[in-house]
Amino acid sequence: QLQLQESGPGLVKPSETLSLTCTVSGGSISSSSYYWGWIRQPPGKGLEWIGSIYYSGSTYYNPSLKSRVTISVDTSKNQFSLKLSSVTAADTAVYYCASWAYDAFDIWGQGTMVTVSS
């Protein structure tokens, strides 16, 4: 059974870079069956797709965040990562990683809260 777990700092200062890692267990991140994605949810609000990556390294980003986002994959560690630069309070959210199959996000991590504050 595929499982995903987010990790990273829960507090980031304004203008700095948010960095999160998603560790995949119960399956290989190099599987051709999956893409891997990041989604976020500000407190009390809806879901926003940040971007996705394939094990080969091909990436797809939300146009509204593209200039600040980098998603990468480390197949040796079965992990993929998110970097979001120049963060502001508007980037405060629960960040989820998820696997993409059947043209939908089928398995989600539990989410990690990231607060942007000095």
Place this chain on the structure above:
Amino acid sequence: EIVLTQSPGTLSLSPGERATLSCRASQSVSSSYLAWYQQKPGQAPRLLIYGASSRATGIPDRFSGSGSGTDFTLTISRLEPEDFAVYYCQQYGSSLTFGPGTKVDIK
């Protein structure tokens, strides 16, 4: 970018009643690329429906999806206590976007 609009914003129903949730797209969406998710407080979203009408693994058959083009519907035939939650639709075609959600709460 395709904008998804969900209605109603809140649906107040009793257990055992039928719930009908709407998702409307600003442009036509391929049915293959329309999904529905359920989210309960403090939990990650859970995939219910993909491809507009296919139930995800382990999803009870009281959940059904339908629609095409710009109009899609999620139906819960008889609400169980555990179904009271927020429901999001999502499209993948022109970029990837989620609707704002419909909250189904207990009347």
